Amino acid sequence: MISQETINEAHDRIRSFIHRTPVLTCQTINDRAGADLYFKCENFQKIGAFKARGGLNAVLQVAHNQEGSAITTHSSGNHAQAVAFAARQVGMPAYIVMPGTAPQVKKDAVRGYGAEVIECEPTLEAREQGVRDVITRTGAVLVHPFDDDRVIAGQATAAKELIEDYGQETPFDVILAPVGGGGLLSGTALSAHYFSPQTRVVAGEPDGAADAVLSFQSGRVEKAPFVNTIADGLLTNLSERTLAIIRDHVSAILTVSDEEIIAAMRLIWERMKIIIEPSCAVPLAVVLKYRDQFTGQKVGIILTGGNVDLGKLPF
Amino acid sequence: MISQETINEAHDRIRSFIHRTPVLTCQTINDRAGADLYFKCENFQKIGAFKARGGLNAVLQVAHNQEGSAITTHSSGNHAQAVAFAARQVGMPAYIVMPGTAPQVKKDAVRGYGAEVIECEPTLEAREQGVRDVITRTGAVLVHPFDDDRVIAGQATAAKELIEDYGQETPFDVILAPVGGGGLLSGTALSAHYFSPQTRVVAGEPDGAADAVLSFQSGRVEKAPFVNTIADGLLTNLSERTLAIIRDHVSAILTVSDEEIIAAMRLIWERMKIIIEPSCAVPLAVVLKYRDQFTGQKVGIILTGGNVDLGKLPF
Numbered sequence: 001m002i003s004q005e006t007i008n009e010a011h012d013r014i015r016s017f018i019h020r021t022p023v024l025t026c027q028t029i030n031d032r033a034g035a036d037l038y039f040k041c042e043n044f045q046k047i048g049a050f051k052a053r054g055g056l057n058a059v060l061q062v063a064h065n066q067e068g069s070a071i072t073t074h075s076s077g078n079h080a081q082a083v084a085f086a087a088r089q090v091g092m093p094a095y096i097v098m099p100g101t102a103p104q105v106k107k108d109a110v111r112g113y114g115a116e117v118i119e120c121e122p123t124l125e126a127r128e129q130g131v132r133d134v135i136t137r138t139g140a141v142l143v144h145p146f147d148d149d150r151v152i153a154g155q156a157t158a159a160k161e162l163i164e165d166y167g168q169e170t171p172f173d174v175i176l177a178p179v180g181g182g183g184l185l186s187g188t189a190l191s192a193h194y195f196s197p198q199t200r201v202v203a204g205e206p207d208g209a210a211d212a213v214l215s216f217q218s219g220r221v222e223k224a225p226f227v228n229t230i231a232d233g234l235l236t237n238l239s240e241r242t243l244a245i246i247r248d249h250v251s252a253i254l255t256v257s258d259e260e261i262i263a264a265m266r267l268i269w270e271r272m273k274i275i276i277e278p279s280c281a282v283p284l285a286v287v288l289k290y291r292d293q294f295t296g297q298k299v300g301i302i303l304t305g306g307n308v309d310l311g312k313l314p315f
Numbered sequence: 316m317i318s319q320e321t322i323n324e325a326h327d328r329i330r331s332f333i334h335r336t337p338v339l340t341c342q343t344i345n346d347r348a349g350a351d352l353y354f355k356c357e358n359f360q361k362i363g364a365f366k367a368r369g370g371l372n373a374v375l376q377v378a379h380n381q382e383g384s385a386i387t388t389h390s391s392g393n394h395a396q397a398v399a400f401a402a403r404q405v406g407m408p409a410y411i412v413m414p415g416t417a418p419q420v421k422k423d424a425v426r427g428y429g430a431e432v433i434e435c436e437p438t439l440e441a442r443e444q445g446v447r448d449v450i451t452r453t454g455a456v457l458v459h460p461f462d463d464d465r466v467i468a469g470q471a472t473a474a475k476e477l478i479e480d481y482g483q484e485t486p487f488d489v490i491l492a493p494v495g496g497g498g499l500l501s502g503t504a505l506s507a508h509y510f511s512p513q514t515r516v517v518a519g520e521p522d523g524a525a526d527a528v529l530s531f532q533s534g535r536v537e538k539a540p541f542v543n544t545i546a547d548g549l550l551t552n553l554s555e556r557t558l559a560i561i562r563d564h565v566s567a568i569l570t571v572s573d574e575e576i577i578a579a580m581r582l583i584w585e586r587m588k589i590i591i592e593p594s595c596a597v598p599l600a601v602v603l604k605y606r607d608q609f610t611g612q613k614v615g616i617i618l619t620g621g622n623v624d625l626g627k628l629p630f
Contacts, residue, residue: 022337044587044588270420273358273363273589274589274590275584275588275589275590310585313625315625
C-alpha cells in the first residue's frame with residue numbers, strides 16, 4: 001500500500017538527486033487543443049526521463065538498507081539508464097539486461113553511467129531470464145521497471161511537483177500520462193488522489209500496444225492483440241499491482257494510432273522547440289484526438305522523456 | 316548612437332509582447348567545455364528566435380509614430396517571421412521578400428502570421444530590389460534585418476535579460492553570440508558595455524561565411540572569401556553601422572567549421588533536449604574548439620533560434 005506519506009518520503013529521499021523540472025505552456029498548442037495544457041517536462045530530468053525518480057527511490061533504499069551489493073534490472077531503455085544512474089550515485093555496480101533492439105543511444109547512455117549491459121532477445125521472457133542469470137551470477141538486487149512500490153512511489157513525484165507548482169489555486173481538471181507497464185500511471189493516479197482529489201487521471205496508450213485498455217476493462221492483466229508501435233517505451237503489459245491501482249484511481253485509458261503519435265510529437269518539436277521521444281507524445285495525441293473530452297479544461301501532461309535516436313526520426 | 320537609455324526603452328516597449336526566455340545549464344556540456352555555460356534560450360522566444368525583439372522594437376515605433384501604413388523587409392528567415400509577427404501585433408500589412416531557397420518551414424510561418432511572401436533569388440541584390448519594388452508599389456516602411464538602430468536596440472535586450480538574471484552577483488567573464496549581419500552581436504556588445512562592463516563579448520562565425528572576421532580586422536565591410544555553410548542565418552555581411560559597434564565593443568571573432576557546428580548542435584539536442592537551428596550552435600562550437608580561451612570561466616551564450624526544418628536535419 002503506497003500512502004501519501006510514502007510518496008512524501010520518496011520525494012524527500014530523491015529530491016537532491018533530481019531536477020525539479022520546469023512546466024511549459026504553448027499558446028499555439030492550446031489553441032489547437034481548445035484547452036489549457038501544462039507540460040511537465042521530464043524530458044529535462046536527469047537521464048532524460050522521469051524514470052530517474054523511481055530508479056533513485058528504489059536504489060537509494062536498497063543501498064541504505066544494505067539489501068545487496070549490486071543492482072540489476074531489465075528495460076527497453078529509460079529505466080535502464082535510471083538504474084545505472086542511481087547505482088552510480090550510491091557507488092554500487094549495476095547489471096542491465098536490455099533487448100538488443102533498444103535504441104543505440106540508450107545502450108550507450110547506460111554504459112556511460114558505468115553499468116554493464118547484457119543484451120537479450122526483445123521478449124519479456126528473455127529479459128526475465130537475463131535478470132535471473134545476473135542474480136545467480138552476482139547476487140544483485142532486482143529493481144523492477146514498474147512492478148515495485150518503491151518505483152511507483154518515485155514516479156508519483158512528477159505529478160506531485162506538477163500539482164504543487166501549477167495545481168494549487170486552480171486544480172487541474174485532468175492529468176494525463178502514457179501507460180506501458182503502468183508505473184508512471186499508477187504513481188500519477190496516486191498523487192492526484194492524495195494531492196488533488198478533484199483531478200481525474202486519464203492514460204494514453206498506442207493502438208499498437210493496447211493491453212492496458214483491455215486489462216482496465218476486464219480486471220485481468222491482458223496482452224495486447226498485436227504489438228506494433230513507434231512508442232517503444234510502452235510495449236510492456238501491466239502487472240497485478242499496477243492494474244489494481246489503475247482500476248481504483250484512473251478514469252479512462254484512451255488509445256491513439258502511430259500517425260497521431262507522430263503528429264503530436266512533431267507539433268511539440270516544432271512549436272515548443274523541445275525534444276521528446278515518441279512514447280512521450282501519446283498524451284497530447286489523446287487530447288487532440290478526443291478533443292471534446294478536454295475542451296476548456298485545465299490539463300496537466302507528463303512529458304515523460306526525450307531520449308530519441310536522432311538517426312531514426314519518424315519525420 | 317544607441318545609449319543605455321535607448322536599450323532600456325526598447326525593453327520596456329517590447330516587454331509585454333515577448334517571452335522572458337529561460338536560461339538553461341547542462342552539467343555534461345560544462346564538463347565537456349571545462350567552463351560554466353549559461354544558455355539564454357531565445358529558441359523559446361516568440362517566432363522561435365531572438366529576432367522577435369528587434370522586429371517588435373522597430374515596428375512598434377513605426378506604428379506609434381505613424382511613419383507608414385505597411386511594413387516590408389528582406390530576410391532569409393527569422394527576421395521575416397519577426398516582422399510579420401510584429402506587424403500583426405499592430406494590425407499593419409507586411410510584405411516580406413525572402414530568397415526562394417529559405418527553409419519551407421520559415422516561409423510557411425511568415426504566411427501563418429498573415430504576411431505576404433515575395434520570393435526572390437538568393438542574393439543580396441535581388442532581395443534589395445524586391446524591397447524597393449514593394450516600397451514603390453505599397454509605400455511600406457523598410458525594417459532592415461540589422462542595419463537599423465531600433466532593431467539593434469531590440470536585439471540588445473536578450474543579453475540585457477541574461478545579465479539581469481544570471482550576471483548580477485558574479486558577472487559573466489564572456490558572452491558569446493553568432494554573427495551574420497551583426498545586429499544581435501552589436502546589441503549584445505552594447506548591453507555588455509552598459510550593463511556588465513567587465514564582461515567581454517566574443518562572436519562566432521562559420522568558416523563558410525567568414526566576412527565579419529575579415530571586416531573586424533580591416534575596419535572595412537568585407538565579403539566572405541567563399542560562402543558555403545549550414546548556418547543559413549549567418550550568410551549576410553556586416554554594415555558600416557554594425558561594424559563600427561563591433562569594432563568598439565567586441566573582443567574577438569572566432570570561426571568554426573560546419574562539422575564543428577553540427578557536432579555542437581547535436582550535443583545540445585541530445586543532452587539539453589532542446590531544438591536549435593544550426594546558426595544557433597556556432598557559439599558553443601567556438602567554446603569547444605577554442606577551449607583554452609574559456610577554461611574555468613563563466614560564459615553566457617545566446618541561443619538564437621530553433622526554427623529548423625525537421626525534414627532536413629544534418630544528422
